[in-house]
Amino acid sequence: MSRVRLISAIILISLISALSIGGCKEGEVVRRLSLTDGWMFRADSLVSRADIDSDKWYRADVPGTVHTDLLKNGLIPDPFYGCNEKDLQWIGETNWRYRKSFSVADETFASANINLVFEGLDTYAQIFLNGKELGSTNNMFLKWEFNCKELLKPGENVVEVLFESALNRFIRDSTSYGYPVPGGRWVFARKAAYHFGWDWGPRFITAGITSPVYIESWDNIKPIDVQLYTKSIDSSKAHITATLEITSTLTQNATVTIGEKGSGKEYISRDITLSPGERFYDIPFTIDNPKLWWSSGLGEAHIYELYFELKTASNEGWREDIPYGVRTIEVINREDSIGKPLYIKLNGVPVYMKGANYIPQHSFITEVSDNEYREVINTAVNSNMNMIRVWGGGVYEKEIFYELCSRSGILVWQDFMFACAMYPPDDLFAESVRREARYQIKRLRNYPALAMWCGNNESDEGWHNWQWQKSHKIAPADSAKLWNGYLRIFHDILPTAVAELDPGRFYLPSSPMFGWGRKESMTHSSSHYWGVWWGLEPVEKYLQKVPRFMSEFGLQAMPAISTVREFQPQQADTLFSDELRSHQKHPTGYQNILAYLAMDSLHPKTLESFIHNSQIIQAKGIGLAIEAQRRSRPYCMGTLYWQLNDCWPVTSWSGTDVNNNWKALQYTVRNLYRDILVSVIVERDSCTIYLVSDRLTDTKGIATVDLRNFTGSSQNIIEREFTIGANSSVKLISLPVSSFVHEQERASSVIEANFRTSEGTLYTNTKFLTKYGSLALERADIDMKIIKARDGYKITLITTRFAPFVQLYLSESHARFSDNFFHLWPDHPVEILCKSDLDLNSFKNQIKIFYLIL
Structure with a gap:
């Protein structure tokens, strides 16, 4: 099974986790008893399968999911292999029960406050302790805490979690709602939408304890959170405020110390008086001669390894470590003479965003290792990216993801987890969203990588352009309820939470703001352009469709043959086997790929040639779009292609497959996202060459343009000294193709443009002068x-x-x-x-x- 690691989960308590408290040590104000090990599970409803005993308890991993637990117990085949997906849908239709026995120490019993804490439950769960119900959950994006002091007992305790099928819950909720809520079967559930299937992902409706679980105890004081906010930066000082959120049951004195690990530097030590209740304490401090945090390609993503210590008069202690970057960030989204730009100013400098859309790395979210997080962020860095968009149909990622982005200079566009749907307009759902937003904002706001929040993916566009009202036969009165519910969530609850808890951070209600068929999509804010691919327009359309910020566009290509091997044996290598069709989730995916190959006169007959040809055409099309967008700066100030990665072995829009095998696209992106771009675009008889620089200073060099014949001979067209200005795009030359090559030689020539800087760095771009399938090629030895x-x-x-x-x-x-x-x-x-x-x-x-x- 691709990347379902058959090993026990290793839990990372990140340096930036919301309370990095160790084991139960004397003098700590909050103590934790891990309940990760020793869980068992079984089906809670009758399962008519000979290989599963509904009354038998099986070993479970926590964190984990029911699918991976079934697999590790040998009860199901590899969900990703062949066509197994369709035969395993019963798992998502079944209720599942998890349980664990544990004992607690006398010290814990003596604590004034004792909570049972689940950092992640997927999704609809009832919690029982010693046979009594503690509570229930309905949102996988929340941490759940239950007061368990009265139900704990000496000796053995038993905790049980009963998971209700999210699919069955949808059927029940949608039947009782009275009118359709457009989207998919995820609309009522605060659960990852992609679990219900997407046009790049399988349908595995999971359940399980997906994050650490523990007993948390405390007496008089419980630190809740630390918020860091850079108030201002001048040439010699950074003025920062730390706001500590602390719950106390009594009045007592304490000392707060803020310093830097490693260097031993202490920034401030201040006495405070803790008051009863939940209170906020502002501690301003300064960093002299601050090193600024820059995005990848512009400078060092400098991190200050800060620590925060609280010591009470009764000698109780607490500490939290927060890696922090000093920088200012502003998102410009104000009307101008053309429409409404969208761009980012980092430390006062407009920065062109170069990146991709990120989806969860696995269908089963607990199966992503720390090393795989490092690999995907290293891929972004090595591809010369400076931004990743965390797409709204997945999950809010683990702390390690945001820490790696922060340490690597990768800015994060963070969607709230809503995608391609309307949502229930009732009060209970709205309250769940409010709690989710507040929890996730507080969890992520200290990361210097976090650039902006976005309310949802394509919900506004869907409501206005996808004819939901007509196709679902929604009455006008019910349409009004749905739209008012949309406005409540995305124009009230979410922006209010951002303004209160993360002041200064930009919030965009939806991406895109206009559908790709409307002219405003090219002039206003972010754009998702799908005329290429969904509309089967030729890739040259990208030359015309350049928006202010392109946050989605893409073409599909096959994964590596080694990834295909994970779901299909060699003897099944035909176009197109049942296995290949099962691992293509777009309704006309292979037909579309063949159509784009035919546009370039390519007609592969074998799987090997189909993989190769699909990848070079994907690279050609997306590469053309990247060049058109980057050369249009400052009109266009962002390029995020769809998509960076996959969640299972599949034919998709990704630049890297599920095993991080780079497709041709990723190598192309690496070249086109460099700090200086040599852009060559050949369209019919026109050849235009631009130089584009993201550098913060002017760059001198020598520009050359050559015509190269397949035999290896070359003819110089131009060679000149050239200075490209900082943060600029300049046309180097524009000339007819017919002026430097005869028609009959176009099929056996390329045009190659180079820019060699004065320090010796070479930037290059090569383009063919005819369709790939029309090239005059001979077999090479x-x-x-x-x-x-x-x-x-x-x-x-x-x-x-x-x-x-x-x-x-x-x-x-x-x-x-x-x-x-x-x-x-x-x-x-x-x-x-x-x-x-x-x-x-x-x-x-x-x-x-x-x-x-x-």
Whole structure:
């Protein structure tokens, strides 16, 4: 199973978690007893399956999900393999019961306050302690705390959690509601929408204890939260306020100390008087000569390793560590003469956003390891990104995700978890949303990576453009209720919570603000342009459709063959097998891919060629859009393509598949997202070349443009010294293609533009002058040499004939290549490093070469 790790979950208590309190140590104001181990589970409703005993208790992992628990007990096959998905839908239709026995120490019993805490429950659950109901839950995006002091007893205690099927709950809620609520079967549930299936993801409606669970006890004082806010920055000081939220049952004196780990520097030590009740205490302090936090590509993402200590007069203590970045951030979204721009100013500098949309890394959210979080953020950094959008149909990510973004200089556009739907307009749902928003805002607001909040993904567009009212036959009076409910959540509850709890952070009600068929989508705020792909428009349409900020656009491509192997055996490699169709969730996905290949005169006949061709066309189309958008700055100030990653092995819009195998798109993005872009766009008889710089200073260099023939000969078109201004886009040259190449030579030539800076850094871009399927190509004889290198192998390739889009891959194993889908020129050897743990013989047996040949 792809990335369902058959190991016990390792719980990370992040440095930035909301209360980093260790075990039960003397003098600590809050004590915790972990209840992670020793859980069991069983079906709570009759399961008509011979391999599952409904009365038997099986071992469960916490954190975990029922699907992964069933798999680890050998009760179901790999959910991702073949067509197993459709045969496992009964799991999401069943109620499940989890239980654990535990004992508590006398010290805990003596505490004045004792809570049973679940940091994550998915989703509809009843909690029982020693046979008595403690409470119930209905939102997987909340931490749940239950006062359990009266129900705890000496000796053995038993906690049970009964999960109700979210699908059955939807059927019950929707039947009783009285009128349709447009969207999907997730609309009533505060649960990850993608669990119900998406056009890139399977339908696995999960349940389970998805985060740590523990007994928390305290007597007189309970620190709740620390909020950091940079009030102002000048040339010599950063003025910061720390607001401590503390609950106390009595009046007593305490000392708060704020300092920096490692350096031993103490910024402030202040005496305060704690008052009864939940109170807020402001502690202003300054950092002299602050090092600013910058996004990746502009400077260091400097982190101050701050600590906060509270010591009471009775010698009780508490400490929290918060890595913090000093910076200012402003999102500009005010009307101008054209429409309404959307761009980010970091430390007073307008910054072009380069990034992608991020979805959960796994269908079962507890199965993502810390290392996989590092890999995905490293991919963003190595692809020269500076922003990730956390999409609203998934989950609010774990602390490690935001910490890695903060340490790596990756800004986060954070959606609230609403997508492609309207939502119930009743008071109970609104209150659940209010609590969720307050909890998540407080959890995430201290991360320097957090750039902005967005209310939802495409709900406004859906209401106004997807004909929901007509297709669902919603009466006018009920339509008014739904729209008023929408306004209540996205124009009142969420922005009010952001303004109160995260003042100064920008809130956007919805993305996009206008559907892609409306002219305002190109002039106002963020845009999701899906005329290419959904509308089957040619990729050249991206040259015309340049908005103020492009936050979604994409083309599909196949995953690596090693990922296909995880759900399909080699003997099933046909176009298109049942397994391939099961791992394509768009209703016309393969037809659309074939249509875009045909537009470039490509007609693959084998799975190997289909994988290769789909990836180079995806890279071509999205690359064209990126160039059109970046060269249009400052009109357009952001590019976030759909999508960075996958949650299972699938054909999708991603640049990296579920195993982090880079598609051709990701290598293209890495080049096009560099701090200086050489943009070459060939359209019919026109060739225009731009230089675009994200640097904060002017850059001098030499620009060259050459015509290269497939034989290796070249003809210089221009060579000149050029200075590209800071934060600018400048046209270098525009000329007819016919002025430098004869018509009959277009099929055997490329135009190559280079910019070499005065410090020697080379930026390059190469474009063909005709469709890929019309190129005059001959079969190349590529020689490959392999030698062992650190963490893998060095591969040297040389050819006597031009080979375009050379792809290296392993037939069964996942690998990381330093470069791929490159052009191999005659007598110009290329060295590639491959990260792999295979032995030499296995590596040689698996390494394959593919290139474009017609």
